[in-house]
Amino acid sequence: MKIKFLLINAIDISQPLQTSLPPLSLGYLVSSLRAEFGNDLIDFKITDREIAKTLKSYRPDIVGITCVSQNYNYAMKYAKLAKKRNIPVLIGGTHITVLPTTMTRDMDVAVIGEGEMAIRDLFTLFLKKKEFVKKDLIGLKGLAFWSGKKIILTEKRAPIVPMDSIPNPARDLMRIEKCTHVFSSRGCPYRCVFCASSRFWQSTRFFSAGYVVKEIKYLYETFGVREIDFWDDLFIVSKPRIKEIVRLLKNEGLLGKLSFSCAVRSNLIDESMVKLLKKLNVKGVSMGLESGTPRILNYLKGATIDIKDHMRAIRLFKKYGIEPSASFIIGSPDETREEIMQTFKFIKDSKLRGFGVYVLTPLPGTPIWEYAKERGMVDENMDWSTLNVEFLENHEEAIILSETLSRGELFELIKMFKAEQKKRYYIDFLKHPINIPRHFYHFLKDKITPRLSPA
Structure with missing residues (x-):
């Protein structure tokens, strides 16, 4: 048995x-x-x-x-x-x-x-x-x-090398739809102060281009997948690997038959990278822009990135018809209301169609967790649901790190960002009506489709 x-x-x-x-x-x-x-x-x-x-x-x-x-x-x-x-x-x-x-x-x-x-x-x-x-x-x-x-x-286990020795995940036990996601790497070379994922993986390792294309082909042929989101922390770390993925997809007759999306970092974006992503048939990218003010951006992401990188990346993606979306974080310990409003102005000036704004949350394993722990705001016996990053749902219980703004003030600021987000959403409907059936389909799917575990 x-x-x-x-x-x-x-x-x-x-x-x-x-x-x-x-x-x-x-x-x-x-x-x-x-x-x-x-x-x-x-x-x-x-x-x-x-x-x-x-x-x-x-x-x-x-x-x-x-x-x-x-x-x-x-x-x-x-x-x-x-x-x-x-x-x-x-x-x-x-x-x-x-x-x-x-x-x-x-x-x-x-x-x-x-x-x-x-x-x-x-x-x-x-x-x-x-x-x-x-x-x-x-x-x-x-x-x-x-x-x-x-x-x-027990003794620490070394990271798995080579990554290609790991078999593809058992998707036969899951519901796979025409739009799904793939991991083509593990880890990130950067160490943003709020990010737990990079601390979990410790180093950056890649599945080979051949492994990735074989998995894409399997999804295309077995499940009818036509859209793939590379769920890597940072897909574009290795430009040669992306070039090889493009070459192998072309050899398999798959180039252009699937569309892709991925996470990028603005300081790594130049015209050659955007052209390469366009060739891969990337339709959308997500960026952790985090702030529209240099001081807070440096606190959250370090000195390797600046606002000019953000603006250049957005401009280049729009030039080549790749839709950029971005996430932002407010509520750093000494961030002022004026600095948050600068981020709001940056979003409006950038004309990003898609963006999300979150309140800084102390996730375990990050420097932000240690900051909160030193101040008695978190511990190992806490209610872990207070780390829910959806602030509108969780604002009464959320951990507030800001020393300049109250919980109520942050709540009102998040509502301001959400109102702008909704406005962009409706403008997108009006300017791009072709997107309406897709948005409506996903809305209904989330509302009425039962998500049952496989038998």
Whole structure:
């Protein structure tokens, strides 16, 4: 009889963005286990909801949970439900990697960092003994586990090299639509003070162009995918790799048959890069512009980028018909209202059609977390939902780092940005009516399409 492995994506299912993304991180774990053990020893199920019901009906032998910090309350809840049934619980993801000491007693083993090799080691043990024994765990790298009242951390596991040794994620266990996402790299060479992802990955590594194109071809032929968002922290780090992706797509007869979007950084944008992205058939890019004032931009992103980079990037993307969108952050500790209004003016002057504005949030593993911790604003026993970055939903509980503006003042400023955002949205409808059916389709899909876990 097969071992049943239930993988839980601990997310807020009320948030369309979270539910719309297939949990590729869990898919990588499944494909790694299949590569190691074949298809006859382990049965898999991935879900993000109705956990109590699923535990009862599926009756897993082992449970694995992944989550980010703002969803850690869900992870703790699901671990408790599993432990009530005496099911071993594994926990992984960004949060537990940067704060392993937040493991609860309902969690047996935490995977620190990348999980593809660690999960193989853990299942090698579990398939033999049907439990995790401390003397066995101590010899494995990249883990945390309980020993009495103490949490034991084992030796750090090295990043996986080469990346191409990682099998494509098991998308057969997920709902894949015509617009989906792909990871073509891990990590980012920059260290923005608010970003947890770059601290999780530590270094920047790439899947080869051949690996990426093979995955694109599989999605095109198997699932009918026609739009792909490269979900990398920063897709454009290696220009030669992008050139090779273009060449290989052309060889496969796929160039121009799919459109792409990706994350970029304004200081890396010049005319040659934009032309290359245009050749790849990139239709939209997202940029973390963060601020329209030099002082705050330097605080958030460092000295390698400036406002002129932002303006040049926006101008070049518009020149070549690639739609730029951007995110901004307000509420840095000593940022003034006048500086925030400069960011507002920058957005208006730039004529960006798409943008989002967030209040600075202290995510674990970042310098901003340490800043907040030193001031007693966060700790390891906090309500993790207060880290929800959707400030309009969470403004009464959100952690306010600003020393110049009150919670109420930040709330009014965010509403001002949101009003401008809505105005741009309606202008886009009027100027580009061809976009209306697409927007309406996605609106209905988020509202009425049930997002069921695969059987």
